[in-house]
Amino acid sequence: MAVVAVRAGVVPAAPLAAFPAPAALAAYPAPVAAPIAAPVAVTKLDYADSYPQYQFAYTVQDALTGDSKAQEETRDGGIVKGSYSLIEPDGVRRTVNYYADPVNGFNAVVQRDVPVIKAVPAAPLVKAAPIAAYAV
Template sequence: YKLTSAHQTSVTSDSYTMAALTQMLCVLSVAVAAQAGYLGGYAAPAIGYAAPVAYAAPLPYVKHAPVDYYAHPKYAYNYGVKDYHTGDVKNQWEERDGDVVKGEYSLVEADGTIRTVTYTADDHNGFNAVVHKTGHAVHPAPAPVHVPVYHAPAPYYHH
């Protein structure tokens, strides 16, 4: 089967025309899709008016006041716990004025004595603590321990 040259020419020009038409349709569909914008999500269709898109105004420039990072440090605090059921009895206080810190804390030790620590700290002397222990240590008497006594078996002779 052989095609004539006139037929061959018409087939070739038809294929070029079809390719050009396909390309034009692709470009046109992309342009239409771009013009349409965002077409919505997965919500069910509803009847109503859509408000126009609102554009946010730029935020106003707010100038903050400078922060003084070298402010004079000064504070004072104290707290205390008195839970005689659990044996948690302690307290502490501390105050600071500039670079000088003074404070004290105390607690009840496991042996019943009270440990009190008074401390100071400054640039000249550094940290200094004085520990005081008051009261008498109470150690419970050891509980008696029952030690089982084992006897050697009586000798047994068999003839």
């Protein structure tokens, strides 16, 4: 066994013969470089619908949870128009009307409607019966 002098902070490089290859690696063949494939030409696909048009709408009215929302939207080429509304947690209905086109971009107008509080008739005032005095 050889003795190697080491200075502080310096790690000597070990000779390659000091670390022989494991016997298990010798059983596998050497890797072979795969041939490089020719570059594939990328073609731009045109959309089948060059002038998109659609229209949709939906509403949700859930009496159990009080969830109430709606949306409607139409598209005619590059112009999109629509609106949606929902009840916020504080009871206010928020309605957003929007419009988008390639020239002006997306524009929206938000409206908040204060909820109408229904007057609940007050319960009739009931006077408590007088407490009888107990004699001790």
